[in-house]
Amino acid sequence: MIKQNVENFLKEVPPVNPFGEKITVVAAVKMQSVEAINQAVAAGITAIGDNHVQEFKEKYVEICGNPQRHFIGHLQTNKVKYLIAKTDLYHSVDRIALAEEISKRSVKAEVTSNILIQINAGSEESKGGFELDELITAYNAIKVMSNLKIKGLMAMLPFTDDKVELTRLATLMRQAYDEIKALDGDIEYLSMGMSGDWKLCVECGSNMIRIGTTLFGARNYNK
Ligand SMILES: *Cc1c(COP(=O)(O)O)cnc(C)c1O
Helix, strand or coil: CHHHHHHHHHHHCCCECCCCCECEEEEECCCCCHHHHHHHHHCCCCEEEECCHHHHHHHHHHCCCCCEEEECCCCCHHHHHHCCCCCCEEEEECCHHHHHHHHHHHHHHCCCEEEEEEECCCCCCCCCCECHHHHHHHHHHHHCCCCEEEEEEEECCCCCCCHHHHHHHHHHHHHHHHHHHHHCCCCCEEEECCCCCHHHHHHCCCCEEEECHHHHCCCCCCC
16 A cells, blocks of 8 residues: 555656756655555655654664655754754754754764754744745854754645645745755755645745655544
């Protein structure tokens, strides 16, 4: 089931976006069993993204096939220590204090941590992240922190069927991405797109998509 879903999905994703950039698929593995995740990796998934530090810790050593490990969920400052040196990319750096903590812990562990700056593209109450007009200020503040490498931007678009609005926001994100990419040669990822909106996001210039439901089926929140 998962094997087939992954194979079908990887066939459906175009090799490059309209900007000619390769598209990375990150499997969003919250609430999935180790067996399910290992099946997805065996079927061709090269990066997995966790939302919860507890789940990340429990499953960490049992994941086979050496996929990249990403952290995609809201991250409490006091839990950063559990992820340091084990996380290839932090997608959800949504406030300065979090960047400071990842920096501090990275210095201590003598590693460099790759991060994305999370943007609240739709200015939603319920979502974390910087407003688009705060991006350059946030970028400048984070850029000078030790042992961090800013690799790009992450956004979760609003849950809506309004394609015009989604296209508008995704295009604004791409413009913001191009703006910081022009300043900084390390910038290479625009992480935007989930099961429901990934096609639209890729068409607007996303090059990293985070997919859960399409690969694993609907999550059972009662388990
Ligand atoms: C769960 C989750 C996803 C994947 O969502 P689906 O709609 O199941 O594909 C992507 N990004 C984040 C941050 C998530 O928490």
